[in-house]
Amino acid sequence: MGSYNTVVQPGGNQRKRRGKAMAGKDDDVKVLGLVMSPFAIRVCIALKLKGVSYEYIEEDLANKSELLLSSNPVHKKIPVLIHGGKPICESLVIVYYVDEAWAPSPTSPSILPADPYDRAVARFWAAYVDDKMVPGMVGVLRAATEEERAAKADETLAAMAQLEKAFAEVAAKNGKPFFGGDSVGYVDLALGCNLHFLEAIRRLHGVALVDAGKTPLLAAWAERFVQVEAAKGVVPDADDAVEFARKIQARVAAAAASTAAK
Ligand SMILES: N[C@@H](CCC(=O)N[C@@H](CS)C(=O)NCC(=O)O)C(=O)O
Known part of the structure; x- marks a missing residue:
């Protein structure tokens, strides 16, 4: 995960990186994250969209x-945002908080829409990404057999087809480039933070989960998303994601082999 004004250096040890100088306690913003974690990536992009300086702390899971255990004693997971000493957990909750805590400006528009109905729709689709697309994608990466991988790929493709339809409705309504309209919004962040793993899956397993043939609108959207300034240096390089995925797969295989040996 890139912190503010820094270049991504994925993998590895606990690191601390500091952004701009902090003005006071309430401006003290920390993110506990993991470079490859989609959940942490969406939080960092949200902060960058808002122009908020933050200290990024890479966790060793x-x-x-x-700090992580005391900030998120319930789930013990990253990401955690610590704002003025107060922890906020769960990435979609954090992004919502970031949008409310830092007012929009001409250079950093709102992440969620103003209209209550549109907000509800954005929250629905962001939750859909996490409930349906992400488990499928993780399943493809962690599958123990090729049959399992194919089944998980089908699940993910079905979720992608739904998201393509949702984006088609947005595009038909306003012809804008993002779910959020002219700029990246809540659903864009929820989905866009997974693009490095989707590309890693394509390279490793030949399954195109965002595909110009099957999901043309999302394929074009994905190209726009990675070009957004706030996403640059935060969405990891696909080569690094491939390396990370290989390590996960080696761990899964080793665990399966040790279970089989017992
Ligand atoms: N629903 C959570 C998911 C966060 C999550 O799964 N984080 C993983 C890293 S990607 C984690 O911290 N895992 C550590 C563990 O399970 O012990 C969110 O949106 O923040």
Whole structure:
């Protein structure tokens, strides 16, 4: 995950990177994250969209920090946003908070729409990404057999087809480039933070989950998303995602082999 004004250096050890100087306690913003984590990526992009400086702290999930355990004692997961000493957990909750805590400006528009109905629709589709698309995608990456991988790929493709339809409705209504309209919004963040893993899956397994043939609107949307300034340096390089995915797969295979040996 790139912190503000820094270049991504994926993988590896606990790191601290600092953005601009902090003005006071309420401006003290920390993100506990993991470079490859889609959930952390969406939080960092949201902060960058809002022009908020933050300190990014890379967690080692095999050896969770005291700060993480005390900030998110319920789930013990990243990301956690710590604003003025107060922790906020769960990435979609955090992005919602970021949108409310930092007022929009001409250079950083709202992430959620103003209209209550449109807000509800955005929250529905963001939850759909996490409930349907992400488990399918993770299933493809972690599958123990090729049959399992194919089944998970089908699940993910079905979710992508729904999202394509949802985006077609947005595009038909206003012809805008993003779910959020002229700029990246809540659903864009929810989905766009997964693009590095979707590309890694294409490279590793030849399954195109965002595909110009099957999901042409999303394929064009994905190209626009990675070009957004706030996403640059935060969405990891696909080569790094491939390497990370290979490590996960090696771990899954080793765990399966050790279970089989018992
Ligand atoms: N629903 C959570 C998911 C966060 C999540 O799964 N984080 C993973 C890393 S990608 C984690 O911290 N895993 C550590 C663990 O499960 O112990 C969110 O949206 O923030």
